Amino acid sequence: MFANILINGAITAGIYALLAxxxxxxFGVAKIINLAHTAFYMLxxxxxxxxxxxxxxxxxxxxxxxxxxxxxxxxxxxxxxxERIREHETAVLMITIALALVFQESILLAFGSHFRSAPSxxxxxxxxxxxxxxIQHILTFGVVLACLLGIWILLSKTKLGIAIRAVAQDxxxxxxVGINVGTMCLITMAxxxxxxxxxxxxxxxxxxxxxxxWMRPLVMVLAVVVLGGLGSLKGSxxxxxxxxxxxxxxxxxxxxxxxxxxxxxxxxxxxxxxIRPEGLFGVAFExxxx
Amino acid sequence: xxxxxxxxxxxxxxxxxxxxxxxxxxxxxxxLFFVPVITSNPYTLRILIFASIYAIYAASWDFLxxxxxxxxxxxxxxxxxGAYATALLNLKLGLPPAASIPFGALFAVLTGLIVGIxxxxxxxxxxxxxxxxxxxxxxxxxxxxxxxxxxxLGLYGISPLSGSRVVTYYIALVVMIASVxxxxxxxxxxxxxxxxxxILHAIREDEITARASGINTxxxxxxxxxxxxxxxxxxxxxxxxxxxxxxxxxxxxxxSFQPIIWTIFGGITTIYGPVTGVYILYPLMEILRxxxxxxxxxxxxxxxxFVLLFMPQGLTSWFRDKIEVECPRCKLTNVATRQYCRxxxxxxxxxxxxxxx
Numbered sequence: 001m002f003a004n005i006l007i008n009g010a011i012t013a014g015i016y017a018l019l020a021x022x023x024x025x026x027f028g029v030a031k032i033i034n035l036a037h038t039a040f041y042m043l044x045x046x047x048x049x050x051x052x053x054x055x056x057x058x059x060x061x062x063x064x065x066x067x068x069x070x071x072x073x074x075x076x077x078x079x080x081x082x083e084r085i086r087e088h089e090t091a092v093l094m095i096t097i098a099l100a101l102v103f104q105e106s107i108l109l110a111f112g113s114h115f116r117s118a119p120s121x122x123x124x125x126x127x128x129x130x131x132x133x134x135i136q137h138i139l140t141f142g143v144v145l146a147c148l149l150g151i152w153i154l155l156s157k158t159k160l161g162i163a164i165r166a167v168a169q170d171x172x173x174x175x176x177v178g179i180n181v182g183t184m185c186l187i188t189m190a191x192x193x194x195x196x197x198x199x200x201x202x203x204x205x206x207x208x209x210x211x212x213x214w215m216r217p218l219v220m221v222l223a224v225v226v227l228g229g230l231g232s233l234k235g236s237x238x239x240x241x242x243x244x245x246x247x248x249x250x251x252x253x254x255x256x257x258x259x260x261x262x263x264x265x266x267x268x269x270x271x272x273x274x275i276r277p278e279g280l281f282g283v284a285f286e287x288x289x290x
Numbered sequence: 291x292x293x294x295x296x297x298x299x300x301x302x303x304x305x306x307x308x309x310x311x312x313x314x315x316x317x318x319x320x321x322l323f324f325v326p327v328i329t330s331n332p333y334t335l336r337i338l339i340f341a342s343i344y345a346i347y348a349a350s351w352d353f354l355x356x357x358x359x360x361x362x363x364x365x366x367x368x369x370x371x372g373a374y375a376t377a378l379l380n381l382k383l384g385l386p387p388a389a390s391i392p393f394g395a396l397f398a399v400l401t402g403l404i405v406g407i408x409x410x411x412x413x414x415x416x417x418x419x420x421x422x423x424x425x426x427x428x429x430x431x432x433x434x435x436x437x438x439x440x441x442x443l444g445l446y447g448i449s450p451l452s453g454s455r456v457v458t459y460y461i462a463l464v465v466m467i468a469s470v471x472x473x474x475x476x477x478x479x480x481x482x483x484x485x486x487x488x489i490l491h492a493i494r495e496d497e498i499t500a501r502a503s504g505i506n507t508x509x510x511x512x513x514x515x516x517x518x519x520x521x522x523x524x525x526x527x528x529x530x531x532x533x534x535x536x537x538x539x540x541x542x543x544x545x546s547f548q549p550i551i552w553t554i555f556g557g558i559t560t561i562y563g564p565v566t567g568v569y570i571l572y573p574l575m576e577i578l579r580x581x582x583x584x585x586x587x588x589x590x591x592x593x594x595x596f597v598l599l600f601m602p603q604g605l606t607s608w609f610r611d612k613i614e615v616e617c618p619r620c621k622l623t624n625v626a627t628r629q630y631c632r633x634x635x636x637x638x639x640x641x642x643x644x645x646x647x
Contacts (some may be wrong), residue, residue, distance in 0.1 A: 029413075085598060085602050088598075090355075093418075101588070104590045105585075105587045109584060128575065160411070219422070223423065260434055263427045267423075
């Protein structure tokens with residue numbers, strides 16, 4: 001029981017962290033609240049399903065292809081739609097929700113509302129802390145950790161990462177020192193969508209795939225990002241683990257009322273915000289990130 | 291008496307008929323009053339009743355988020371509390387609709403206070419994302435106490451709003467017009483006897499400056515939450531009595547986004563914008579439901595995207611810019627086709643002429 005909670009919680013939290021990281025990144029750099037973020041996660045899961053079942057590709061190849069295609073779609077929508085109205089904040093919120101609905105409805109028309117699932121990357125089980133865990137779950141967690149580490153290295157060590165953080169801190173000054181702000185926003189969008197696509201590809205074999213699968217993670221991602229502090233990557237990571245374990249605990253300890261898991265997670269978020277309005281790691285003046 | 295009637299007629303001609311925006315609004319309301327004369331098709335009336343109910347709902351969102359700047363992503367919580375409270379008052383205490391709807395709306399006011407208290411500490415994006423949590427938490431509570439709230443199925447067997455569809459139509463229409471007029475008056479920044487309009491504008495534009503000018507911003511922000519909650523609660527109560535059911539479908543994420551979509555489509559910070567948005571988008575969706583149901587939501591989303599891309603200020607603001615022009619000297623609104631102001635005879639379209647030169 002305890003080991004079950006520990007392992008399932010880690011996977012749930014890892015997926016939330018991956019989604020929240022991308023959401024937080026694009027908000028911090030381009031000041032866009034992208035409510036279509038988890039729709040890209042849904043798209044990636046459907047692409048991997050299509051490639052695996054209709055084209056017969058093997059799992060790693062279809063995962064790679066689906067991540068690349070989803071990222072291309074993300075960059076395309078950013079260029080064609082979101083960037084044009086970036087100054088109107090409420091309009092951005094609505095247009096991203098509308099985009100998510102467009103994706104959802106297109107998938108619904110193409111695949112119907114059946115519950116689907118993608119093939120596992122690897123089969124087999126290992127004994128871990130007394131419970132049998134499939135290698136697929138361990139792989140998921142490993143990929144999540146690798147992505148988080150990769151993003152951390154990218155943002156803290158590379159020249160591109162420093163440029164992205166400079167844009168996040170102050171657009172005008174970044175522009176003055178010769179950083180192409182528009183390109184940086186585009187690159188950040190690509191990274192954020194790619195992270196969502198990785199999350200989608202990793203959950204495709206272990207969770208059910210259906211056209212409405214973006215809504216519940218969206219709520220959780222918003223809760224994670226607000227709890228951690230908007231634009232703070234460390235905060236998103238910590239908050240993802242807090243809420244991921246909360247949700248898993250509710251499901252395991254009170255299985256009869258597991259539908260209240262989101263309500264419990266959101267109640268924790270509201271309670272923390274009453275004490276610390278800027279979130280766990282948010283800075284009141286938004287001067288420092290990462 | 292005759293003088294009064296004459297001045298009323300004069301102001302009707304000068305203020306309503308001479309300005310295209312208000313003239314269109316006036317004739318549209320007149321048209322709505324005569325709809326049951328033209329058709330008694332229950333399906334048409336049902337769509338228009340829902341349009342009236344949702345117009346109150348969307349306008350109350352605009353009051354809170356458009357005017358006061360407290361962007362609320364969980365507006366469904368007010369609608370849901372109004373619907374559930376009205377249903378419980380009707381079912382458990384046997385109150386008639388005339389009493390259960392206003393008292394149910396008072397519970398939504400209470401919810402407004404509860405949501406408003408964290409809102410006093412949060413700003414901007416944080417507030418928007420936190421308010422999203424409230425309808426979902428309420429859904430959790432509703433599902434956790436199925437004996438009291440009906441659980442997934444909701445509460446049913448609520449007494450109908452009235453005996454006939456036409457009477458129900460007029461009730462919804464009159465309540466809608468009264469609510470929208472009250473909201474419009476409360477947000478009128480030029481009004482001399484209601485001060486809330488200019489104060490709410492000030493809070494949205496710059497809260498610190500508003501506070502420095504001696505405005506108790508805490509009080510007015512809570513007031514905005516309560517007023518908005520009240521009208522959304524009225525809409526919820528009307529919907530519960532009309533459908534005779536109050537269920538958790540009133541609390542979904544999508545239902546919270548609906549008023550935002552209607553408002554931004556129609557034009558935010560206007561009150562008449564959300565009403566226009568509802569009366570265009572809601573019947574359109576219902577027609578599409580009959581014609582091509584599987585493409586309905588896709589078309590809806592595409593319309594929203596294209597409107598936002600080409601008129602980010604919303605439909606009514608874009609349309610008003612085309613048909614109305616403000617006199618540069620006396621600030622009176624004129625029809626765009628006029629060359630000279632109807633009151634002070636100053637030339638309109640000065641900027642365009644300068645551009646042409």
